[in-house]
Amino acid sequence: MNNSSKLSTRSTAKILSGTHNERTAHTVTDSPYIVRTIDELQKRVRKALKKTQQELNAQATEESPAGQSSLGFVPTMGALHDGHATLIRRAREQNEVVLVSVFVNPLQFGPNEDFDRYPRQLENDVALATEAGADIVFAPAVEEMYPAGAPLITVSSGKLGTMFEGKTRPGHFDGALTVVNKFFNILTAVRGKHSIYAYFGQKDAQQLSLVQRMVHDFNHSVIIKPVSIVREDNGLALSSRNQYLSSEERENALVLSRTLALLREKEITGRISESDLDMAREKINSTPGIRLDYLEVVDPMTFETPTENSQQVLALVAAYVGETRLIDNMELH
């Protein structure tokens, strides 16, 4: 049995219990921005692209002919923060129609992970998303995305999906790619001649890399736009999971971004040695309340040790801060 099958059994139970959907469905005031069904989403996207195209055509002159209206898509699991707002604003700048999805995807949570505890706050999410420029917020129930329970056919993330985050979270990337693949197909079905740009944060570096590989391997007609990590002034990478941190844990968590920054400085003056990495690991592990999962330097194309041919070198870190697992990364060159 592979991981996705294991997950499926668990997820089916979750899906069929339906507790989360009821919660989200009843606590949120109806907003004209919120769309709940795939069918309605497709109608809205089609209509919005058509309308904005007409506007472009109307504004066109002989010197500046109309371009194609495009869709900017920002997939999220909700609990939106300034990091997401950056993605949405970027999408707003670059497209005529902006769609944000808010869907806590059960398939990408492991049995002992925080699916139940994961923050759900659709009302706030809609406010933040529309403030940042979203035209449509797609917030489907689990049953809308998986009407027959856990899907039988899924996306397999291969070897890259079993490394780093995939090692600690078996099945996580299969689940994430499975839902992203569905979103891409749902939107591609109605794109006509319009382009779709999908925005992913570089904070989830491995997810970004996997999505880019999926677009390539699956011949998706969606263009991926990576967006840099957004940090607090003190360096902490924004994350929905930061909500779980006490103020003391928040302070302790700063060692992650600081250690990455130190490695970047080291890289400027020369190669990072294995002993540099070990010292960096020790620095993190000796911080109170922090347990390091991994700190590694990789080529983001392969997530293997960088070679002389590597175009980019990325330092990756994952650690438990109290009970909360945080990840961060920094480009070294």
Next chain:
Amino acid sequence: MNNSSKLSTRSTAKILSGTHNERTAHTVTDSPYIVRTIDELQKRVRKALKKTQQELNAQATEESPAGQSSLGFVPTMGALHDGHATLIRRAREQNEVVLVSVFVNPLQFGPNEDFDRYPRQLENDVALATEAGADIVFAPAVEEMYPAGAPLITVSSGKLGTMFEGKTRPGHFDGALTVVNKFFNILTAVRGKHSIYAYFGQKDAQQLSLVQRMVHDFNHSVIIKPVSIVREDNGLALSSRNQYLSSEERENALVLSRTLALLREKEITGRISESDLDMAREKINSTPGIRLDYLEVVDPMTFETPTENSQQVLALVAAYVGETRLIDNMELH
């Protein structure tokens, strides 16, 4: 490691050796029907749909307004026979544009299977396909479909993909769905408002079922059209692998369809018992040169034992006739 990873290693070697592509690339006279690249395919499909739409519009009257021009797609591994011709003719009847793909997909062959030996006869295939009504024949090299070697991200066929044919041929359905998913996305990218109908034979019952589940689970905007098995007058189900059979083996192989037909007769007069199945198995196994793999009665929706709620009941058989593995199936009710 899952099956697709195992296959990948092997396929990469195959793909990089490039022996098969060279063979097909040089032995076939250039035909205006043949398209070799994804890019050219997309241009041709787009153009053909546009042209046929204009024709529909031109013929339209007030009483009979123009419908949408549509694409009929018949994916094949080549070695086309009358069974394929039936699929292509059906696509011709129902669509304005007909595309046949001819691609021997290395991912769906196991290490000890007949990838090298699988018949390649593109010249004949193009003749048969165009005779039956194809407008375009897409015959890509392996490198065109898998430019970076074996794909990292693949389709996982789940539990249904490990049963029956999947049990004997580990990784087969993952490979088949991976390439069908690619074809669907390549075509969906250029369909605009036009529909795509994809034709699959019921002979590969499990593949048909898996493709239908994939379309559902992946939200593909492609409509699947199942087409009944085509048989010789003596009952032998048409298959590209029949080419491998000696005339004696061909005769022996008839026991497969005859046994299925006997089960269907039994089903009409009452339920088939386990001892009926055992007798049928014995009948096949006692035929000279035949080694039964499985003979089972299933619900084609799940490939599990039929229940009182089963809408359909299918008898499935797989057997080695000499060294050639054949499959067949018959709907019992």
